[in-house]
Amino acid sequence: MLGHHMHHSNEQLIDYFELIFMLLLFTSSVVTYLLAVKKSNRHYKKWPRKRTILWLSGVLITASVFIGPLAERAHTDFRAHMLGHLLIGMLAPLLLALSAPWTLLMRTLPVKLARQISRFLKSQPVLILSNPLTASILSVGGLWVLYTTDLYRLMQQNSILHVLIHVHVLLAGYLFTVSFIYVDPTPHRTSYVYRMIVFIMASAGHGILSKYIYTHAPTHVLKSEAESGGMLMYYGGDAIELILITLFCYQWYRASRPRILNITKPSIT
Template identity: 65%
Template sequence: MLRSWPFVILSNPIIASILNIGGLWILYTTGLYGLMQQNILLHALVHVHVFIAGYLFTASMIYMDPTSHQFSFMFRAIVFAISLAGHDILSKYIYAHPPSGVIKAQAENGGMLMYYAGDAIDLLLICILCHQWFRATRPRESLVQLQE
């Protein structure tokens, strides 16, 4: 299943970022947020999408398991940086322009939570990505010993 073409497409960092960050933009900048509050099935579907998209995004940025279609660290870092910007811009947008039906004070608190909590999670993901990058590019001890 992990080698199937749908999974290869969905696990591309660009596609995963669009599903994750783009889904949040659609949720908070359209009438979807208000509709979600009125329909329990839609509410559940949105939460499932947010969970799966976030998981897929994380899995496409940092590889914990071997995968047959890995992207370079540089490519993932660039896509990650763009995604972080999209997330931070959205949190500031929510702070200034609450979704329909949301009280301004609640939107401000939600925007700040999204911004600062997102940064904490992003920092953790950045550390893991950089650690993996470092481990993949450092010279192996056995090679260093052979060269001496």
């Protein structure tokens, strides 16, 4: 009985420190971005307000998954958990990517430090990680591991593991997004055709997993919740993927338009 009470007290202490840490992390990310915008506006063309709104929205959505009512409910309700993973694995990464944080960062850093970061972004490890195929494996493949093994049950029983998996989903989702649509300067660019092929494969993998969850509930998840969660993953994922593919096609159109104009332009000689 005493051991159970001590274990419960330790869990509460971990949750308390987790809450404080997350609040500090999210607050600092907002303040840092706003200060960077202020500094950038003093030396460059005014930073687009829409990008600031996108960043604030992305941080707010991310925070709602880690702390607050949705985060609490996700511990006991698979549908809330799946909503949270859609938010931090797909929607928040898209909003954060569109806010162009790396461009803003490079504007505000000292020249020497900016050059060091630029060299790092051109390095071999970043080349491998930023490849759309690698990003897809980390993002979609990670979800397959989570929902087809005992990992989902374990994350609900361990606060630290719970946070680590959420962080992985967020970072993998961001890496997946920026490997397909280029908002910030990207040293390692791949062709539109290659990205489209990998995107179709990743989308298919995501859709198949959602159907698998619908028919094979993860450990300790009610069948009705698994069915609702699977449907949410399928249709919610499709909606966010539609936004992503629209942006991708728009970029492709803009990139190919000058070549089309050059081909069709009549010669004056």
